[in-house]
Amino acid sequence: MIHTAKYEADLHCHTTESDGVCTPAQVVRQAWEVGLKAVAITDHDTISGWSEAEKAGKQYHITVLKGIEINTDWEGREVHILGYALNANDDNLATRLSELREKRVQRIKKMIGKLSQCGVDIAFEDVLKHAEGDSIGRPHIAQALIEKKVVDNVHIAFDKYLKIGRPAYVPRNKLDPAEAIRIIRDAGGVAVVAHPGSFCTAQEISQWVKVGLQGIEVFHPENSADDRWRLTKIAKQNGLIITGGSDYHGHSVKPGINLGDWGVGMNVIKEIEQRSSIFFQQKD
Numbered sequence: 001m002i003h004t005a006k007y008e009a010d011l012h013c014h015t016t017e018s019d020g021v022c023t024p025a026q027v028v029r030q031a032w033e034v035g036l037k038a039v040a041i042t043d044h045d046t047i048s049g050w051s052e053a054e055k056a057g058k059q060y061h062i063t064v065l066k067g068i069e070i071n072t073d074w075e076g077r078e079v080h081i082l083g084y085a086l087n088a089n090d091d092n093l094a095t096r097l098s099e100l101r102e103k104r105v106q107r108i109k110k111m112i113g114k115l116s117q118c119g120v121d122i123a124f125e126d127v128l129k130h131a132e133g134d135s136i137g138r139p140h141i142a143q144a145l146i147e148k149k150v151v152d153n154v155h156i157a158f159d160k161y162l163k164i165g166r167p168a169y170v171p172r173n174k175l176d177p178a179e180a181i182r183i184i185r186d187a188g189g190v191a192v193v194a195h196p197g198s199f200c201t202a203q204e205i206s207q208w209v210k211v212g213l214q215g216i217e218v219f220h221p222e223n224s225a226d227d228r229w230r231l232t233k234i235a236k237q238n239g240l241i242i243t244g245g246s247d248y249h250g251h252s253v254k255p256g257i258n259l260g261d262w263g264v265g266m267n268v269i270k271e272i273e274q275r276s277s278i279f280f281q282q283k284d
C-alpha cells in the first residue's frame with residue numbers, strides 16, 4: 001500500500017535503532033518510495049542509525065539528515081528536543097548519549113520489577129530482544145507483553161501498565177530541556193523543540209531560545225491546527241526555524257502514521273544547514 005508523501009522532507013523518523021519497526025535502510029527506501037526528497041533519522045538518544053541511513057540515501061539519491069531526539073522532563077511534563085546535523089565524530093556526544101541510554105536500561109529494569117509485583121513476569125531479555133537497536137524504551141516492554149499474551153496491543157499495554165499513573169510506570173531520570181539543547185549544540189547541531197502541541201508556552205520557548213534553542217517542530221501529527229498557528233507565530237517572533245515530520249515509527253507502533261504525512265519543504269534543510277556548525281552530507 002504505497003501512498004504519496006505530502007511534503008518534500010520528513011524530519012522526524014524512528015528506526016529499529018530506537019523504537020521504530022523499520023531498519024534505517026528500510027526507512028530511507030520507504031522515503032524514496034513515497035517520493036520524499038529528504039528524510040531525517042531521529043532515533044531516541046542514539047546516532048547508531050546514521051551510517052546505514054546515509055549509505056541508503058546515496059543509493060536512492062535522497063538527502064539523509066542526521067538527527068536525534070532526546071526526551072527531557074520539564075515541570076512534570078515530557079519535552080522532547082530534536083537535534084539536526086550533528087557531528088557524528090564528536091566523542092563527547094557519544095559519551096553523553098551512552099550515559100542517557102544506560103539510564104534507560106535502569107528504568108526498564110525497574111518497570112519489569114513493578115510488573116512482577118502486578119503478577120506479570122517478563123525477563124529483561126524478553127524486552128531487549130524487541131529493541132534491536134541500542135535505545136530501549138517502554139514500547140519494547142509493550143511488545144514483550146503482547147508476545148506473552150498479557151495484552152492485545154501497545155495501546156492497552158500503556159493504558160493498563162506503562163503510562164504515567166499506571167502501576168508499572170517509573171519516571172525517567174530527569175534531564176532538563178536546556179541540558180539536551182546543550183548536548184546538541186556542543187556537537188555542532190541545531191536544537192529544535194519537538195511537537196510542543198499546546199503544552200509549551202511562548203515564555204517557556206523564549207526561555208529555551210536563550211540557552212540555544214533554534215527551532216520549533218510545527219508540523220507534527222500531535223500539533224492541532226490551532227497549535228500550528230500559535231507555534232508558527234512564536235517561531236517568527238523568536239527567529240526560529242519551523243520544522244516538521246511524521247514521527248514515523250511503523251504501523252505496529254503508531255498506526256495510521258505514514259512516512260511523509262507531515263514535514264516541510266527542502267528550504268528548511270538549507271536553513272538547518274546554515275545554522276549548524278557542521279556541514280552535512282548532501283545528496284549530490
Ligand SMILES: [Zn+2]
Nearest residue numbers: 069080194195
Ligand atoms: Zn517525541
Ligand SMILES: [Zn+2]
Nearest residue numbers: 012014069247
Ligand atoms: Zn519521535
